[in-house]
Amino acid sequence: MKEYWTMLASLMGALAFLQGVLHAVFPAELRAALARLLGRLTRAFSPYCYFDVTETDGMSNNEIYDAVQLYLSSTAAPASGARLSLTRPHNATSFTFGLAASDRVVDAFRGAAVTWEHVVAPRQSPGFSWRPLPEEKRRFTLRIRRGDREKLLPAYLDHILATAQEIRRRSQDRLLYTNARGGAMDSRGLPWDPVPFKHPSTFDTLAMDPERKASIMADLRDFAAGSSFYERTGRAWKRGYLLYGPPGTGKSSMIAAMANFLGYDVYDLELTEVSSNAELRKLLMKTTSKSIIVIEDIDCSVDLTNRAALPPAPKPRPTLDGAIDQDVGTASGRSITLSGLLNFTDGLWSCCGSERIFVFTTNHIEKLDPALLRSGRMDMHVFMSYCTFPALKILLKNYLCLEDSADDGAEVMRGLEEWIEAAEITPADVSEVLIKNRRNGKERAMEELLEVLKARAEKRRLDGGKVAAAAAPRDNDEEEEEKRALESPKEGKGPAGKNSCGDGQDEETDAKKQL
């Protein structure tokens, strides 16, 4: 075997020498023809096979060339000394590295090594063309062992195309879509308005217990990588999260962190702008996969109460997909109902498109209809709690750059640990105190925070457990009231479906009665 390789090497050397001699003696055309012939001979004896991916495919750009370029820029290891070209595509948030002319990279797939070479040659006699052609011809040449051919092709190319698509998506700006135009479509027939989504919240900056955070991240990771799982089990590739907890505990921040973590776009569905279940379906059908569909303050968004004012409704009947139709009895069905919403998340309509996450948020889980909470509807219920000590440490790190291991203010730190639970303070309030005091030095800011915690805990103690418990929701209600007044100034806009949070308690009772 060794002799074979030595012979092959000598043959190659001789051929190269012959090529040099020919170069000196023969005209260019003849030389080119001979070079092609020699190339063919060399390849016939080679243990490798070669595949060219040219930059253009006839008149149009070759999609595979672009994909290979993107793929190699991020995954394969350039040979030492390789030159990389640096680009930033339009509307992209990050740079990409490309392989410069004549450089090679090595990659591996299913245990087989492959080599890519970027070949750039001057274009000869361009001839006639309808459009200006680049002065150079570029191509990637893939070299794989003959024996690996079956194993690698076409799976390796599929893998490259999929990876490149994912890289392209991740390097683009995230988009936040809103349906603030009501049901009206834009000139392209889309009901959603996109704006660039640049929310800085990430799972690193999110203050919550590390174990719970890790379990949510693992769940999201499994979901994103679960294509074959969902296919095998016959489930729609979607997941529902219900985030609940007092205002200012990080529900919206968690949604932004999820979007940044997965690289998904966000559809912020304003239910108060949707006038019927049919419109809701249209909106759903116009969402893309790899997205998070958010309904904030769900307890304020779906109005079930109007049914109470209507004549006694017939019994709820199961719909095609098993959801209970609670639409019955609403005024001519021209409104958003719980059943419409459940179909949207859970029923047949939820399967339009794939890889989508639904997130509902509420400050009052107890006000939610049990139909929305039953198992299988929302896969994960996440309680966003008042600030705990582990969460506080994350906030101290974010705002004061205070590392976990630091000795700064060890005494104050112990005090914070002691008082944080008793103070029942939200991460938003802690953040406020830290922002206000961030110029006064770490220790001063922590001392100030400790004072606030003690004062709050003391107030709660004086109010007495019962009064404090009663007061807390009222505070929340007031905050919500304010928020709603700001968000939806169009009061009395319509019957069901329009935001009518004003009297949450009564609505809840009415809704439950009706069910």
Ligand SMILES: Nc1ncnc2c1ncn2[C@@H]1O[C@H](COP(=O)(O)OP(=O)(O)OP(=O)(O)O)[C@@H](O)[C@H]1O
């Ligand atoms: N868990 C948290 N981690 C980090 N920052 C937080 C957290 N909770 C709140 N904050 C800070 O408080 C601000 C308000 O938080 P956020 O809007 O996420 O709360 P929310 O739970 O959605 O409140 P609401 O119920 O009123 O919508 C955020 O901009 C963020 O700076």
Ligand SMILES: [Mg+2]
């Ligand atoms: Mg919020």
